[in-house]
Amino acid sequence: MAEHLITGEKGEDMAAFFLQKSGYEVVGRNYRSGKAEIDLIIRKNDWLIFVEVKTRSGVAFGYPESFVSPVKAALLKRAAEEYIFAVDWKGPIRFDIVSIILSRESAEIRHFEDAIP
Template sequence: MAQHNETGKQGEDEAVRYLQQQGYEILERNYRHQHAEIDLIAQKGKLIIFAEVKTRTGTRFGNPEEFVNSTKARLVMKAAEHYIFAKDWQHDVRFDIVAVTVLPDEVNIKHIEDAFY
């Protein structure tokens, strides 16, 4: 597996642990609909979050969350719409970014709620 794929998987694993510690139940990982993918779908009470996880090994080129562009946000929202209808979800939804920075001796996680609409 390529290094960037391993880093991405590590970031997703860290994001899952973080969200679970915050009381979220992970419903799906890497949910796909057509060309769109949602990294994590999690639920807490009557709220579902659709989370884009961005992982970087440093901040030299910017923070991880800065790499979520409008095209990616639109794709996540499109896949989320499909998921909502498929599950007949009738409650609140939110779109978040979980930014993970993996450093040699620590992992930093920044959870950005309502990152895009």
């Protein structure tokens, strides 16, 4: 498996664990719709939250959260619409980003709520 895929998978695992420790329930992972993929689908209280996880091994090229392009955001929203219809969700939703910067000794995890308008 390519190194960036391994890094991405590790980041998604770390994000899921981090969010669960923060009181969220993970209800879906890697939901696919056409060209789009939702990394994590979580719930907390009455909210359904679609999460884009961005993992990098450093910030030389920018912080991970800055790599969510308008095209990626549009694809994420399209996949979320399909998921909402499939499960007949009637409550509030939002789009979050979890940013992870990995180093040899540690990981910096930041959760941005309502990060994609």
